[in-house]
Amino acid sequence: MTASHAPDIRNNCFFARSPSLPQAELRLADHSSACYGVHSHDEVSFGVIDAGSARYQNRQRSHRIGTTATVMMNPGDAHSCNPDNGEWSYRMLFIDSQLIGELQAEIFQCQGQDYLSFPGPLDTDQQSYQAFNALFSALQQPDTGMAESLLMDYLALRYATVAPLNKEVMKTDTAGVRQVREMILDQLDSNLSLDSFASETGLSRYHLIRSFKKVYGQSPHAWQLDQRIKTAKRLLREGESLSDTASQLGFADQAHFQRNFKKRLAITPRLYQSFFI
Known part of the structure; x- marks a missing residue:
């Protein structure tokens, strides 16, 4: 938490x-x-x-x-x-x-x-x-x-054994995936909802999640977090403060940013920055 x-x-x-x-x-x-x-x-x-x-x-x-x-x-x-x-x-x-x-x-x-x-x-x-x-x-x-x-x-x-997935849900919609990818990169600091992704692509939310994971190995929101952490690394190397970095990238607070940073890099953002500043 x-x-x-x-x-x-x-x-x-x-x-x-x-x-x-x-x-x-x-x-x-x-x-x-x-x-x-x-x-x-x-x-x-x-x-x-x-x-x-x-x-x-x-x-x-x-x-x-x-x-x-x-x-x-x-x-x-x-x-x-x-x-x-x-x-x-x-x-x-x-x-x-x-x-x-x-x-x-x-x-x-x-x-x-x-x-x-x-x-x-x-x-x-x-x-x-x-x-x-x-x-x-x-x-x-x-x-x-x-x-x-x-x-x-x-x-x-x-529930897979009682309700197998519809064959249409199993198909990968690469066009929809590309749209969502661009939305994320264009609004990296925004907490975009699954509803907004579905509305933009015309796909059901679950169909979209499955398609995105087939291409990128993660759900749209997990992939967005990865992109935020990659950008955070650059900002920290350039001397940006932890609080400003968290704010610029749309994290709920500094603790949320630090937890996700450490989860992916096994090091705190402050310690990471100390190697470059």
Whole structure:
């Protein structure tokens, strides 16, 4: 999280509303010994275990789960999940079912129901765990475009077995990709939305994301961040201050800039600049 969105951890856990998607709520439990009776949620909910093991019950079936396992609950699913012994650490996402349904309709070109149910209550695939990590991190940041992109990617992964992608969605639209690339480069300091990209190209947001990733290996918003960091390196070498660099390139604040810089270069922007000034 940014400095202004640092988690307020109390009793080894915290709850937070996502600053990028208000329909999403995050929960983290760190070395907690808490236990839960059978209950349900109004939201679509899913989560991962980061440490320890637990007994997970959902849809009248019991599972023993460990580190990196992903659990999934549809709205109204009666479930419980409790540690086998002592403490455990886990993270959860609770997302409004209406938003999930809208994104599913956009991704899979399916209409006529509120939302697609999870194909199963449990997944132990490492790819699912990694995708959850990326989404959980993005939902703690103020970048709505990045959060939406990763949420759609995650839903496409989660529901692929019950709603295969439409063949039209699988096609790469290179003309649309070029348009988006030019938009990003022309407005590098602007936080362009997926809606603005879709409006400019005439493509659905998810079709656009898939096409862009096929060409550049990243979503439009991730690619924009890379271009910002490349430009930031030049500005820092020229003596620009960290705060002015962050402001010029459209970062939410200096902490947001520093975090993304270090994530890509494994060095802080201040230390990077010290080699040139």
